[in-house]
Amino acid sequence: MKKLWNTICEHIVAPTQLSREQLFGLLTPFGRSVHMRRHAASVIIARVQLISALFAVLVPLWAVVDLLVFEGYTAFWLVLLRLGAAGVFAALAWPREVSASRPYAQAMLMLLIMLLVPPMFYLASLQIIDQALLSDGQRLVAQLYTFMPTIVLGGLAIFPLTALEILLFSVPVIGVAMVGMVSGGADLALDQHGAALWFMLMMMGVSMFSGMSQSHYMESLVYRAMTDPLTGAYTRRSGTEALELMYRLSSMSGKPLAVAFFDLDNFKSINDRHGHDAGDQALCTLVERLRQTLRRGDVLVRWGGEEFLAILPEMPAEQMPTFLGRLRRAGFGDRPDGRPLTASIGVAESLADGALDWQTLVELADQRMYQAKRGGRDRAVLPGAVEVPLAQPA
Numbered sequence: 001m002k003k004l005w006n007t008i009c010e011h012i013v014a015p016t017q018l019s020r021e022q023l024f025g026l027l028t029p030f031g032r033s034v035h036m037r038r039h040a041a042s043v044i045i046a047r048v049q050l051i052s053a054l055f056a057v058l059v060p061l062w063a064v065v066d067l068l069v070f071e072g073y074t075a076f077w078l079v080l081l082r083l084g085a086a087g088v089f090a091a092l093a094w095p096r097e098v099s100a101s102r103p104y105a106q107a108m109l110m111l112l113i114m115l116l117v118p119p120m121f122y123l124a125s126l127q128i129i130d131q132a133l134l135s136d137g138q139r140l141v142a143q144l145y146t147f148m149p150t151i152v153l154g155g156l157a158i159f160p161l162t163a164l165e166i167l168l169f170s171v172p173v174i175g176v177a178m179v180g181m182v183s184g185g186a187d188l189a190l191d192q193h194g195a196a197l198w199f200m201l202m203m204m205g206v207s208m209f210s211g212m213s214q215s216h217y218m219e220s221l222v223y224r225a226m227t228d229p230l231t232g233a234y235t236r237r238s239g240t241e242a243l244e245l246m247y248r249l250s251s252m253s254g255k256p257l258a259v260a261f262f263d264l265d266n267f268k269s270i271n272d273r274h275g276h277d278a279g280d281q282a283l284c285t286l287v288e289r290l291r292q293t294l295r296r297g298d299v300l301v302r303w304g305g306e307e308f309l310a311i312l313p314e315m316p317a318e319q320m321p322t323f324l325g326r327l328r329r330a331g332f333g334d335r336p337d338g339r340p341l342t343a344s345i346g347v348a349e350s351l352a353d354g355a356l357d358w359q360t361l362v363e364l365a366d367q368r369m370y371q372a373k374r375g376g377r378d379r380a381v382l383p384g385a386v387e388v389p390l391a392q393p394a
């Protein structure tokens with residue numbers, strides 16, 4: 001089994017130049033950062049609105065065809081159905097703010113509503129159109145409606161979704177199509193419906209690949225725009241956005257949010273004695289070490305030159321000693337002369353410090369970092385002014 005997994009990684013994953021984590025992030029939405037989810041949400045909402053606006057106009061226009069091809073009650077109900085569908089599309093297209101607290105849930109809901117309109121239209125049209133009495137022209141138009149679920153599956157391809165999300169959106173659409181196939185009392189027979197079902201599965205597969213490649217493209221663009229080119233940590237601007245959002249989420253859920261301010265000790269002397277490149281290298285090593293220590297949902301921000309801010313959601317003050325223990329074990333790398341690089345750290349936590357906004361939280365962490373400097377460097381100051389030395393015991 002391990003051999004098979006290694007072969008898959010070596011021959012299938014490696015050539016795509018994706019790490020296992022990145023691949024996991026394209027298969028399921030669980031590994032996406034708050035920032036990435038926010039960006040994906042705004043792209044999805046913008047596309048739902050654009051397509052809905054288009055359909056809000058096109059769907060009622062097609063009523064002309066219904067009126068020309070069908071007669072009496074059939075035409076009347078079809079036109080009514082169209083107006084209903086156009087109403088839903090117009091409501092989706094209506095300008096709206098992207099939710100500040102739950103943008104991704106909003107995007108998923110809007111997408112689901114938009115995707116369900118065509119299959120529902122198809123199911124309702126089956127009830128309205130009496131298949132037994134159709135002329136050739138009417139049958140042709142009625143058959144066009146049976147393609148609606150398939151069109152929806154293909155339409156999923158334009159959204160930056162993960163494979164799992166496409167699968168979850170496709171299941172109800174394929175379900176509706178199957179209900180349609182058997183709605184006249186017919187059995188679900190492979191010789192009659194197999195080709196249509198196969199085609200739908202193929203469309204789903206194509207959408208999965210397209211959605212994943214769009215997600216990957218979007219993520220690499222967003223990553224480039226949000227991160228510092230030297231260290232790969234978030235820039236101060238994107239870090240502030242993440243902090244604002246994470247603070248809002250934590251105060252809504254009543255969970256703690258901690259921030260840790262890191263300032264390297266005597267960093268200037270590295271530049272002065274060993275050159276700027278050695279200084280740059282030390283910063284990269286620091287970020288690499290911090291990454292090893294931080295959890296998946298934590299965010300690391302380059303706040304200024306050699307100052308970094310770690311945003312630590314759901315980390316109560318009581319867990320700080322464990323966090324510092326992990327930091328101490330990973331270390332911050334070495335100076336060019338071989339001595340360990342040290343840092344002064346100030347930590348603040350929203351509940352323990354009673355901080356009413358994220359700015360206060362950062363200010364407290366900053367003040368504590370200076371307190372750690374004044375106290376002799378290579379130490380952390382925690383909420384309650386608790387000073388914890390970081391030096392490895394000799």
Ligand SMILES: Nc1nc2c(ncn2[C@@H]2O[C@H](COP(=O)(O)OP(=O)(O)OP(=O)(O)O)[C@@H](O)[C@H]2O)c(=O)[nH]1
Binds near residue numbers: 265268275276283373
């Ligand atoms: N190599 C390199 N140096 C940087 C970068 N950004 C800021 N610096 C340098 O970081 C140094 C920070 O110096 P100080 O603020 O005096 O701090 P320090 O020497 O670490 O002293 P303490 O903080 O008091 O322990 C300055 O010399 C900056 O030029 C960078 O991207 N690369």
